[in-house]
Amino acid sequence: MGKVKVFGFWASPYSRRVEIALQMKGVEYEYVEEDLQNKSELLLEYNPIHKQVPVLVHDGKAIAESLVILEYIDEVWKCCHILPTDPYERAHARFWANFIEDKLMHHRIKHAFVSKGEESEKAAKEIEELFELLEDEIKGKKLFGGNDIGFVDITATIVALWIPLIQEAVGKTILTREKYPLLCNWADELLQCNVIKHNLPDNDKLVAFLRHILCQTYE
Ligand SMILES: N[C@@H](CCC(=O)N[C@@H](CS)C(=O)NCC(=O)O)C(=O)O
Missing domain, CATH: 3.40.30.10 (Glutaredoxin)
Structure with missing residues (x-):
């Protein structure tokens, strides 16, 4: 190939x-x-x-x-599909992957966790609303892809690993089990999967790196 x-x-x-x-x-x-x-x-x-x-x-x-x-x-590589084969399900998966990409990634995460004052409150509120939408989307499913890891799960690894470690790095918590139990259960489930586990950076090294880059941005 x-x-x-x-x-x-x-x-x-x-x-x-x-x-x-x-x-x-x-x-x-x-x-x-x-x-x-x-x-x-x-x-x-x-x-x-x-x-x-x-x-x-x-x-x-x-x-x-x-x-x-x-x-x-x-x-x-056709084996074990990442995107669903059904056209509607495919479109649905693309929609949620784009949602994560456009709404959550980039500056929104940085703003929510490291900006100061009024800006910080507004950004935290915005990201809470996004987590609520994801909480709703995962309802009744083990993973976004159903029983197997799919396009949305791979796209959302940032929510499962990076966000908890960003929270640890900057000492601000928005994503909690109390508020988003289904999303946190999904993250636990995803992080148990071998292919995910073996592909994530070392937690301590990543926390140190995130602390460095995030705090530098807002100094
Ligand atoms: N939309 C891009 C984003 C990739 C991205 O932001 N990569 C960062 C690393 S996390 C990078 O290469 N940054 C270096 C730079 O922008 O100069 C994707 O999905 O691949």
């Missing part, structure tokens, strides 16, 4: 998505760790638009953007 390479960064939830998907499918690949302060010529060549990890290189052809890469992996 051709040579597969992943350009990633150890603490990146986006990079982890790609490795989880490849390992679910049993695809062999070479992993290249990028220094994001000093990006390699190859990364800039493969992802000239965004200049970000992850990048998947398959048979010499580069694909950027983690969700695009997940769909590519699912189309090329």
Whole structure:
């Protein structure tokens, strides 16, 4: 099926998505760790638009953007589907993955956990509303993908691991078991899965890293 390479960064939830998907499918690949302060010529060549990890290189052809890469992996390696086969279910999974991407990721998480004063309260309220929507969506299901890990679960690993560790790093808690029991049960379930467990960074190392980058942003 051709040579597969992943350009990633150890603490990146986006990079982890790609490795989880490849390992679910049993695809062999070479992993290249990028220094994001000093990006390699190859990364800039493969992802000239965004200049970000992850990048998947398959048979010499580069694909950027983690969700695009997940769909590519699912189309090329057909075993154990990441996206549902039913068109409606597929659309539904894409909707929730995009929801996580557009609404939750990027600046919203940083704002909710590390901004100060009035801005902080507003951002925390906004993120609480998003968690409520996810809490509702997971109702009656073990995982977002049903009984097996799917597109939304892989996209949402940031909620299962990064958010609890961001909370630990900055000493502010928004996602609690009392308020979001179903979402927390889902996170427990997901973190038990071997392919997820083996693909997540070391907790202490990640907390230290998150503390460093998040606090630096708002100093
Ligand atoms: N939308 C992109 C986001 C990727 C992203 O933000 N990557 C970060 C690492 S977590 C990065 O490469 N940052 C370096 C930079 O922006 O200069 C995806 O889904 O792949």
